[in-house]
Amino acid sequence: MxxxxxxxxxxxxxxxxxxxxxxxxxxxxxxxxxxxxxxxxxxxxxxxxxxxxxxxxxxxxxxxxxxxAKLANVFVKSCSKWEDEVTAAEGTFAFHTVKHHHSYNVMTCTSGLLKTMFPDSDIARKFSSAKTKTEAIVNSVLAPDCLENVLKSLEENEIGYCGVSTDASNHGPVKVVAIVIQYFDWKSGGLQSKIIEMQSQPNETADTIFSYVKETLDSKGLLKKCIAFTGDNCNTVFGGIQQDSEGRNVFAKLKSELDNKTSIGVGCPAHILNNCVHQAADTLDVDVESVIFKIYQYFHIYRVRTEQLKEYCEFVDTEYNKLLSRSKTRWLSSFPGITRLIHAFPAVKAFFLSQNKPPTVLQEFFEHELSEAYLLHLQSLMSMFHSYVLELERENNSVVEILQVLLCVQNMLAERRSHSFMSLKVKSLLKEKREEGLGAECDKFCAEVNRFYDSCIEYLEKRMEPMKEFSCFMWMSLSESLEWDKVGPSIKFLLDREVSIDEGKCFDQFCNLEKFVDQFKGDDEFIKLQAHQKWTKYFETSKNIMCHSELLKMAQGFFALASHYANAGCIFSLSKERGNLSLDSLRSMVLLQYNYKHVTCKEFHAYLLSNTQLLNKIRSTEKYAWARQRRTEEQSASESVSFCTSTGVSYRVPMY
Structure with a gap:
């Protein structure tokens, strides 16, 4: 067998x-x-x-x-879940790099590092996004999608009105101007501030900025929705304190372009407070600003002088801290510098008076019997101004909240002036000097203090005048019980700006709003909310659009008034240390950082996985400039061939 x-x-x-x-x-x-x-x-x-x-x-x-390597480890199966996960990882890392201000050069290392650290991960093994690819994803895919989402949100959520603000800065030798819009969208959380463009301009003249703003709004379909303009308080933007409507400034030109519809102009209140203290300080006999700057310059790069000052600090039993200067554009930034100088005043004074040939300005200052009193008084006042500026520049403030802060500052200054207020330390120092026989000098100082207050009050009253027209909206803060009589002026204000409101329907809807506000009386959590958050909460509880249609128009018109231009101004702080980037890359990074500032990297990864169209764009070679250029050349060549064929003209294809 x-x-x-x-x-x-x-x-x-x-x-x-x-x-x-x-x-x-x-x-x-x-x-x-x-x-x-x-x-x-x-x-x-x-x-x-x-x-x-x-x-x-x-x-x-x-x-x-x-x-x-096997081919399976090099290529990923097209249109598979695995491919989507790899692409989403590459897109998320590009967003992560921009979000956290990393250099694109980091991705050259990261791409290889992931393969080494996670050899058992199929996604990490296929991840291949270094510097060039990451930059291409940001510039050609993520940034355009970000801007498209903003414009789509305006259209889908039926946002009828928006405001616009601008600011300019330098990117190397290039002047860059950013345009930011503000609008109210209760479905997205309330007040929204989004950047829609940032391009280079040859100069900062009124004609140039106006043309740029007009063309940008028109191209985005927002020109007819724009009812307010915000900028700093320079003459180029508003034409002076009274906002001259016939002058050659950006605001006047924008009003004229929109047939006087955009008649709402809002200056920057933070600049008002900053310049208020700056001008008042000029009334003092002692130039504290130049003293702070001189002391900083004397020490900041000289190690030997700094070591000597440390010895003086140790001798008078004072902890040494680096002395500070001020910002070139914000005088209130001298507050930390004054605080540091007061802390080390005995040591610094002894140091300069012991020098053989100290700077004359500093010698005269420290020889002045009341030099410390000037510093203490300025510190006391600037401490108040500093806290209110922080309150003014809080994100998503409304115009009425800004107006409340300015009125509070104005009242405080009036009270201080009526009582000739000086801090206890200043009073104690003056008492000592009077006992030393310096009564005349002390009387002169007190007169300067009163003159200082007068200057602050006069400047503030003058600059606040254009903002008083917004007082008719004070009820919209929803901080107190509502009265219909206070709503009438608000409706008239908006009707004059062609914001259509049915007064009859508005009254019926106002009654519902009144009941909503009354139920939160004594609720500290509700009272602490910002105005836009309170209105968002109301619209969320409203049954349907018929119950709040007119109030929604009022809210959209009101919150389109940007309370300050700090939103536009802070954009350029996002681009610090980016001087080597091209303007296109800088623009794309700022778009993502600003418009997605409340989006986490985890949330963005989930967004990419749910958006197949965006993943396909990330995978496509069209994200590279060379691919787009080649496609353009091929289209041009194809059109030439079609033209010659249709006309019967013979041609010869060149051989290379």
């Missing part, structure tokens, strides 16, 4: 994983050697397979396979 043949069984395949079933059940095919290498198992079974694996041929093939 013949011996039974061995078969290539499942057990053999599990033991010898490099084999699979051959042409029949009695042989196996080696996957390591060249295709078509079959080994018979009919006689010895597994020992036949083992003999083949011990052969020199198989060993050489095994070494070759180990030194080269």
């Amino acid at each position: 013949p011996k039974r043949k061995c078969r290539f069984s499942v057990q053999l395949q599990r033991k010898y994983t490099c084999f699979r079933r051959g042409r029949d059940d009695f042989e196996g095919e080696c996957l390591v050697c060249r295709p078509g290498t079959f080994v018979s198992v009919a006689h010895k079974g597994g020992r036949d397979l083992q003999s083949h694996m011990d052969s020199e041929k198989h060993k050489i093939a095994s070494r070759g396979e180990a030194s080269s």
Whole structure:
């Protein structure tokens, strides 16, 4: 009887994983050697397979396979979930790089590092997004999608009105102007501030900025929705304190373009407070600003002088802290510098008076008997102004909240002036000087303090005048019980700006709003909310659009008034240390950083995975400039061929 043949069984395949079933059940095919290498198992079974694996041929093939990557590890199956996860990872890392102000050069290292750190991850193994690809994803895919989402949100949520603000800065030798819009969208959380463009301009003249703003709004379909304009208080933007409507300024030109519809202009209140203290300080006999700057310059790069000052601080038992200067554009930034100088005043004074030839300005200052009193008084007043500026520049403030802060500052200054207020430290110092026989000098100082207050009050009253027209909206802060009589002036204000409101429907809807506000009386959490958050909460609880349609128009018109231009001004702080980037890359980074400032990297990753169209754009070579240029050239060549064919003109294709 013949011996039974061995078969290539499942057990053999599990033991010898490099084999699979051959042409029949009695042989196996080696996957390591060249295709078509079959080994018979009919006689010895597994020992036949083992003999083949011990052969020199198989060993050489095994070494070759180990030194080269499989095609499966190089290519990802198209349109698969795996491919989407890899692409989403690349897009998220591009967003992560911009979000956290990393350099694109980091991605050159990150791409290889992920493969090394996570060798068991298929996504990490396929991840390949270095500097060039990451920058292309940001510039050509993520930034355009970000801007498209902003414009789509305006259209889908039926936002009828918006305000616009601008600011300019330098990017190397190039003047860059940013345009920011503000609008109210309760479905997205309330007050929204989004940047829609940032481009270079040849100068900062009124004609240039106006043309740029007009063309940008028109191209985005927002020109007719714009009812307010915000900028700093320079003459180019508003034409002076009274906002001259006939002058050659940006605001006047924008009003004229929109047939006087955009008649709402809002200056920057933070600048008002800053300049208020700056001008008042000029009435003092001592120039504290130049003193702070001189002291800073004297020490900040000189190690020997700094070490000597440390010895003086140790002698008077004072902790040494680096002395500070001020910002070139904000005088209130001198507040930390004054505080540091007061802390180390005995040591600094002793240091300069002990020098052989100190700077004359500093010598005269420290020889002045009341030099410390000037510093203490300014610190006391600037401390108040500093806290209110922080309150003014809080994100998503409304015009009425800004007006409340300015009125509060005005009242405080009036109270201080009526009582000739000075801090206890200043009073104690004056008392000591009077006992030393310096009564005349002390009286002169008190007169300067009163003159200082007068200057602050006069400047503030003058600059606040244009903002008093917004007092009709004070009820919209929803901080107190509502009265219909206070709503009438608001409706008239908006009707004059062609914001259509049905007064009858508005009254009926106002009654519902009144009941809503009354139920939160005494609720500290509700009272602490910003105005736009309170209105958002109301619209969320409203049953349907018919219950709040007119109030929504009022809210959209009111919150379109940007309370300050700090939103536009802070944009350029996002681009610090980016001087080597192209303007296109800088624009794309700022768009993502500003418009997605409340979006986390995890949330953005989920957004990418849910957006197949965006993933396809990230995968496409069209994100590269060279690919777009080549496509343009091919289209131009195709159009030329079509034209010659249709006209019957013969042509010869050049040979390269």
